[in-house]
Amino acid sequence: xxxxAQSPRYKIIEKRQSVAFWCNPISGHATLYWxxxxxxxxxKLLIQFQNNGxxxxxxxxxxxxxxxxxxxxxxxLKIQPAKLEDSAVYLCASSLGLRDSSSGNTIYFGExxxxxxx
Amino acid sequence: xxxxxxxxxxxxxxxxEDVTLDCVYETRDTTYYLFWYKQPPSGELVFLIRRNSFDExxxxxxxxxxxFQKSTSxxxxxITASQVVDSAVYFCALSDPYSGGYNKLxxxxxxRLAVHP
Numbered sequence: 001x002x003x004x005a006q007s008p009r010y011k012i013i014e015k016r017q018s019v020a021f022w023c024n025p026i027s028g029h030a031t032l033y034w035x036x037x038x039x040x041x042x043x044k045l046l047i048q049f050q051n052n053g054x055x056x057x058x059x060x061x062x063x064x065x066x067x068x069x070x071x072x073x074x075x076x077l078k079i080q081p082a083k084l085e086d087s088a089v090y091l092c093a094s095s096l097g098l099r100d101s102s103s104g105n106t107i108y109f110g111e112x113x114x115x116x117x118x
Numbered sequence: 119x120x121x122x123x124x125x126x127x128x129x130x131x132x133x134x135e136d137v138t139l140d141c142v143y144e145t146r147d148t149t150y151y152l153f154w155y156k157q158p159p160s161g162e163l164v165f166l167i168r169r170n171s172f173d174e175x176x177x178x179x180x181x182x183x184x185x186f187q188k189s190t191s192x193x194x195x196x197i198t199a200s201q202v203v204d205s206a207v208y209f210c211a212l213s214d215p216y217s218g219g220y221n222k223l224x225x226x227x228x229x230r231l232a233v234h235p
Contacts, residue, residue, distance in 0.1 A: 003162075031221065042122075042209055042225030043163070056222060089161055095221060107213075107223055109155070109163035 002026065004110035006092050012116045018080035021113040025073070025094030033107065034067055034077050035091040043091055049075065050097075082117045089114050120145045122212050124226035131200050132234050139195040139229045141210030147171075152186065152193045153211040153223065163209065169193065200233045207231070 005024040013019050025032050030051050035043035046065065048056040051072040060067070064083070069075040079086055089112040121144040131137045143152065154166040167177065169186050177184045181198045197204055207228045213221055 035223075040227070042211075042227050043223070044225070045222050048222065091161075091163065093163075106153075106165055106168050107221070108165060111160055111162040114161065 004092055004094055004108055006090075006110040006113050008113060009111065010114045010116075012118060013082055015084055015117050016081040018078065019082060019115060020079075021077045021090050021092075021115075023075045023077070023092030023110060025075075025092070026108055028096070029094035029108075030072070030097050031095045032069055032075050033093040033095075034075070035093060035109075037089040037091055037112070039088070046077070046090075079115075082115075084117050087115055087117045120147075120212055120224045122210050122224055122226035124210055124229050126229045127227070128230045128232070130232045130234065133201060134199050135233075136196060136198050137200050137231065137233075139197075139208050139210075139231070141193045141195065141226060143191050143193065143210070143212045145212060151213045153213070154184065154193075154195050155209045155211065157207040157209060157228070159206070166195075197231075200231075202233050202235055205231060205233045 004026055007022050011019055032049045034046045036046050037043040046060045047067045049069045052069050065079055067075060067077045077090060091109050091112045093107045093109040095107045123142045125140055129137055150171045152169045155163040156166055157163050167184055174186050174188055183196045185194045193210060207230045209228045210226045211223045213223045
């Protein structure tokens with residue numbers, strides 16, 4: 001079974017520029033997540049989708065970050081304009097459902113998109 | 119509020135040593151899940167184990183074992199006879215799927231394990 005796919009793997013941009021990351025979740029997974037992982041820290045949830053609807057974006061800096069999942073499958077995360085503190089790994093993840101007790105709500109992660117803002 | 123604490127920032131061992139990674143969590147909920155993930159240098163978070171709050175049985179999978187103790191709010195991870203391939207950052211995480219948390223994972227800061235030949 002194919003895992004969570006992300007691209008690009010690496011991106012270097014100057015501050016105030018924009019960047020977009022793409023994610024394709026595991027087939028059949030209704031819930032998609034974007035996490036931000038700053039060097040030396042654990043991942044932090046930015047936004048969570050159930051199909052194409054947002055269920056939690058409380059920690060998304062909405063003045064510069066946006067995300068969409070228009071057809072309930074692929075998702076894009078955009079940063080505009082980027083700041084130095086946005087340098088991090090952006091991890092996409094997916095799970096079967098919001099409260100899928102049969103699988104224990106296991107969340108599977110992609111390899112991440114590494115962003116450096118200079 | 120929910121919180122996960124991994125007090126060990128870095129651990130260094132020699133191959134074949136046993137090593138235990140500590141995880142302490144805080145939650146007011148009675149139903150929750152605990153997880154361990156491994157993050158090798160490639161960056162992907164690899165799922166290792168899930169444990170629900172009603173199952174306190176310890177689990178063993180090959181060289182890996184987990185000790186869940188609700189009385190001390192701990193979910194520790196032991197690697198027996200460590201190998202160089204075990205070198206990675208290990209994260210403990212907590213999720214509450216039934217209380218408006220919508221399956222949000224709360225991660226600890228991680229423990230970097232270095233296994234030397």
